[in-house]
Amino acid sequence: MDIKIALPKGRLLDKTASLLQVAGWGMDGYHEQARLYNLKSGTYPNLSAKIFHERDIPIQVAIGNYDLGICGRDWIEELLVKFPSSAVVKVSDLGYGVGSLYMVAGLADIGMSALRRKAARGTVRIVSEYANLAESFALKERLSRFSVFPVWGGAEAYPPEDADLALISSRNDGEFTGMRMTPVARVLDFSAYLIANRNSWDTKNLDRVVTSICESCVRLPSEEGVQEELEIQPEVTRTGKGAEDGLIRLALPDGHQQAPMLQLLEKAGIKIEDYPSPTGNRRPGINIKGVAVKVIRPQDMPLQVANGNFDLAITGRDWLIDHRYQFPSSPVRELLDLKSGRVRIVAVVSQELPVDAAADLSKVIGERTTPFRVASEYVNIADRYARDNHLGRYRVIPTWGATEAFLPDDADLLIENTETGGTIARHNLKIIDTLFESTACLIGNSRIRTGSTKGEKARYIVEILRAAVEDT
Amino acid sequence: MRVQRCKGTRDLSPDEMARFRLIEAVFRDRCLRWGYQEVRTPTIEYLHLFTSAGTLTPSMLGRVYSFLDWDGWSGERVVLRPDGTIPIARLYIDTMADKGLARLFYVTNTFIFEETGKKTRERWQCGTELIGVNTPASDAELILLALEILNNLKLKNVTLRLSHAGLIKALLERLGLSLEEQARVFDRILDGDARALAGLRTEKPELDGILLPLLGLKGHSAGFLKNLKAISARSLPEFEPYLNNFIDVVGILENLGCKYQIDIASGAGFEYYTGIIFQLYSGREKIGGGGRYDALVPAMGGGDIPASGFALYIDRLMNSIEPEILRKPGGQSVLVRSEDDESIKEAFSVASRLRDAGYTVAFDLGNGEPADRRWLLDIRGKPPKYLLRDTVDSSQTEAQTPDEILTIIEEKSGHQDSLTKRSPSG
Numbered sequence: 051m052d053i054k055i056a057l058p059k060g061r062l063l064d065k066t067a068s069l070l071q072v073a074g075w076g077m078d079g080y081h082e083q084a085r086l087y088n089l090k091s092g093t094y095p096n097l098s099a100k101i102f103h104e105r106d107i108p109i110q111v112a113i114g115n116y117d118l119g120i121c122g123r124d125w126i127e128e129l130l131v132k133f134p135s136s137a138v139v140k141v142s143d144l145g146y147g148v149g150s151l152y153m154v155a156g157l158a159d160i161g162m163s164a165l166r167r168k169a170a171r172g173t174v175r176i177v178s179e180y181a182n183l184a185e186s187f188a189l190k191e192r193l194s195r196f197s198v199f200p201v202w203g204g205a206e207a208y209p210p211e212d213a214d215l216a217l218i219s220s221r222n223d224g225e226f227t228g229m230r231m232t233p234v235a236r237v238l239d240f241s242a243y244l245i246a247n248r249n250s251w252d253t254k255n256l257d258r259v260v261t262s263i264c265e266s267c268v269r270l271p272s273e274e275g276v277q278e279e280l281e282i283q284p285e286v287t288r289t290g291k292g293a294e295d296g297l298i299r300l301a302l303p304d305g306h307q308q309a310p311m312l313q314l315l316e317k318a319g320i321k322i323e324d325y326p327s328p329t330g331n332r333r334p335g336i337n338i339k340g341v342a343v344k345v346i347r348p349q350d351m352p353l354q355v356a357n358g359n360f361d362l363a364i365t366g367r368d369w370l371i372d373h374r375y376q377f378p379s380s381p382v383r384e385l386l387d388l389k390s391g392r393v394r395i396v397a398v399v400s401q402e403l404p405v406d407a408a409a410d411l412s413k414v415i416g417e418r419t420t421p422f423r424v425a426s427e428y429v430n431i432a433d434r435y436a437r438d439n440h441l442g443r444y445r446v447i448p449t450w451g452a453t454e455a456f457l458p459d460d461a462d463l464l465i466e467n468t469e470t471g472g473t474i475a476r477h478n479l480k481i482i483d484t485l486f487e488s489t490a491c492l493i494g495n496s497r498i499r500t501g502s503t504k505g506e507k508a509r510y511i512v513e514i515l516r517a518a519v520e521d522t
Numbered sequence: 523m524r525v526q527r528c529k530g531t532r533d534l535s536p537d538e539m540a541r542f543r544l545i546e547a548v549f550r551d552r553c554l555r556w557g558y559q560e561v562r563t564p565t566i567e568y569l570h571l572f573t574s575a576g577t578l579t580p581s582m583l584g585r586v587y588s589f590l591d592w593d594g595w596s597g598e599r600v601v602l603r604p605d606g607t608i609p610i611a612r613l614y615i616d617t618m619a620d621k622g623l624a625r626l627f628y629v630t631n632t633f634i635f636e637e638t639g640k641k642t643r644e645r646w647q648c649g650t651e652l653i654g655v656n657t658p659a660s661d662a663e664l665i666l667l668a669l670e671i672l673n674n675l676k677l678k679n680v681t682l683r684l685s686h687a688g689l690i691k692a693l694l695e696r697l698g699l700s701l702e703e704q705a706r707v708f709d710r711i712l713d714g715d716a717r718a719l720a721g722l723r724t725e726k727p728e729l730d731g732i733l734l735p736l737l738g739l740k741g742h743s744a745g746f747l748k749n750l751k752a753i754s755a756r757s758l759p760e761f762e763p764y765l766n767n768f769i770d771v772v773g774i775l776e777n778l779g780c781k782y783q784i785d786i787a788s789g790a791g792f793e794y795y796t797g798i799i800f801q802l803y804s805g806r807e808k809i810g811g812g813g814r815y816d817a818l819v820p821a822m823g824g825g826d827i828p829a830s831g832f833a834l835y836i837d838r839l840m841n842s843i844e845p846e847i848l849r850k851p852g853g854q855s856v857l858v859r860s861e862d863d864e865s866i867k868e869a870f871s872v873a874s875r876l877r878d879a880g881y882t883v884a885f886d887l888g889n890g891e892p893a894d895r896r897w898l899l900d901i902r903g904k905p906p907k908y909l910l911r912d913t914v915d916s917s918q919t920e921a922q923t924p925d926e927i928l929t930i931i932e933e934k935s936g937h938q939d940s941l942t943k944r945s946p947s948g
Contacts, residue, residue: 357595380593
């Protein structure tokens with residue numbers, strides 16, 4: 051009888067890998083630089099594993115693609131709070147990866163009663179990677195009126211200007227001194243958990259695997275003294291106040307786009323201090339008066355520009371298009387193609403699938419009795435693609451990276467970005483369609499009035515960047 | 523792959539729709555006669571309408587169908603109406619607040635997620651709201667109207683259970699619970715958890731002898747409430763205004779010979795109740811309920827305006843209706859056949875005349891028409907010949923003109939089913 055387990059990438063990988071080593075699973079390919087996501091155990095012939103973004107693991111286990119999974123309790127509760135009947139059994143607390151979710155505010159001394167009063171007057175904006183837990187918090191605390199902004203990361207950068215509250219995870223026991231935020235509530239304590247699919251738990255013999263994990267985790271070195279550095283940044287004062295008249299608020303991307311962006315900005319004569327920041331500072335300085343900069347995830351930028359938190363942002367066209375598919379009348383526009391970071395957005399299937407073009411999909415789907423599964427980070431682009439291609443009864447599975455790992459077992463089609471197609475080929479997949487090309491671009495809100503101080507300043511920035519791009 | 527109905531939804535068959543419309547017709551008819559006016563609100567509302575303080579419990583709000591609209595980049599969610607009353611209060615504040623007293627009624631669907639999908643997630647209800655008045659007589663008016671509707675639907679074993687939200691809240695306060703704990707227990711009572719109070723113990727043992735029996739007691743008269751008032755007068759003076767209000771309402775009901783049961787610990791419904799809460803049962807099934815919610819309109823920023831209302835659950839009433847009150851107009855139904863092209867124009871014109879005279883007339887399209895028509899009319903040739911057959915006694919009559927057909931049908935069906943010819947009033 052085969053047993054499948056979903057293993058985490060990211061923050062829990064090191065500890066989990068040590069755990070499996072102690073357990074003697076012989077799971078060789080499970081390390082930080084893993085290039086393939088499908089693994090076999092050298093010790094247990096029936097045991098196979100796949101590496102996922104941690105956030106995908108509770109979902110994969112709940113829908114029965116995996117018998118077991120290891121992930122943080124924070125992501126388990128994020129699923130269960132919205133879908134309480136999910137088929138997930140919390141088997142055992144593994145004791146490592148300890149932390150808490152805190153609801154933090156950007157202002158000093160803001161309490162729940164003050165928040166409730168604010169909610170009665172206007173809208174309380176909450177930003178988080180944990181959108182379901184954030185919503186549940188707002189309902190439990192009876193906030194009259196609130197908006198939850200799901201973000202891909204960097205939630206701590208938003209308050210106080212761009213959100214009233216952020217629900218963030220911290221390994222540091224709620225130490226927020228020296229940061230411009232106050233914890234309002236401790237929402238959840240978490241650590242790594244072993245979880246099981248309810249049906250597998252009821253019907254399969256998982257005992258050897260489960261026992262080996264549970265016994266080994268007792269033998270792991272204790273977590274004390276290995277507290278990870280908190281991601282929240284020390285106080286910085288460079289950001290201007292949002293209320294300042296004519297202030298331009300510019301969002302720059304974190305991650306791998308930082309280096310090429312810095313080059314382009316320098317060429318345009320724009321100097322950004324402390325970007326990319328070795329300490330993870332999300333509020334770097336800039337040498338243009340009346341401009342404030344924040345560093346956030348490119349995925350989150352179009353929404354933030356739409357609701358007026360930022361005036362200009364540098365993101366990928368892929369994320370702008372995904373945003374506009376969700377909100378067709380959004381005021382966000384592409385102002386300038388920055389012509390770097392070129393990728394293609396493609397439709398991908400397994401080499402095994404007898405399909406060479408999008409038009410062949412409907413034939414394959416017609417013969418199936420189960421829904422066709424489309425996995426993508428671009429939920430709205432994937433949904434639109436499925437609709438436009440008449441994919442019949444389909445499901446869009448949102449992913450948080452490493453989407454190639456989903457084919458062929460856990461999805462049938464991917465909508466993915468690719469630079470060279472190398473990763474796709476390596477995973478034994480093939481491209482059947484190219485949706486569009488995406489490059490980095492400068493986006494802005496079309497509601498900024500031309501001729502206003504703000505409008506003029508925005509135009510100036512667009513023009514110096516345009517000159518720099520054309521000079522390339 | 524077969525296309526299926528969405529989990530947790532239901533279709534209404536012709537038979538079920540007949541039940542639905544009958545309930546709706548009786549409800550509308552009674553409401554109009556009591557001076558109520560019909561309104562309808564949109565299916566989609568802003569979520570914050572329902573998250574406003576003191577409206578729905580967090581457990582209800584955790585099961586609403588909410589989503590971002592196509593222009594929802596501000597993050598503000600919209601919701602499929604989870605409740606009938608709150609949108610009516612919004613409508614009143616929006617457009618009617620200057621008119622003072624309003625008697626309103628509605629027939630609407632509400633949407634609440636239900637875990638198993640075995641019960642329906644889209645529910646139909648018909649309800650009334652009486653806004654701008656808070657006298658005991660207005661509470662009694664709603665209860666009597668609800669009972670009259672159920673009586674007109676010929677429902678059997680209808681019982682009325684009464685409680686008082688003010689009294690429950692005062693009790694919880696007196697039990698020494700923290701504000702959060704009070705809210706939690708009240709939510710559980712309102713979510714229909716009858717055992718919510720059973721597990722509680724007061725922090726003041728000397729009160730146990732009074733409070734806990736008070737919660738457990740059930741009674742059937744104003745006298746019962748007066749007795750409660752007597753035992754609580756000295757130690758629990760804060761209960762008095764609620765008990766007095768409760769006694770006033772049941773006093774009116776009692777004078778009118780209305781039977782009821784007092785059960786303090788019951789009170790399913792919504793958090794916005796402040797005064798009397800009533801629940802209606804047919805046998806063991808709850809078929810409706812309502813109460814006074816004086817704090818709702820103020821909480822929504824509509825000023826200090828009291829209100830009360832009730833809702834009847836159409837989905838449940840449909841199961842309780844006796845078949846005999848579902849009269850079918852079958853006796854008056856005519857099937858028209860025209861077997862050649864020449865007479866088809868004449869057939870349409872005769873059918874139209876018969877319909878104007880109040881009959882149900884269908885054309886035979888040759889695809890196995892259901893045979894439950896009383897009359898079959900064959901039209902042939904030019905000039906047309908009419909052959910009328912009565913399926914009750916199998917008699918056949920030849921007629922020369924449409925007038926003649928009408929006369930025969932009217933004579934033979936007589937006046938015994940003239941009632942069914944009349945369309946529902948309203």
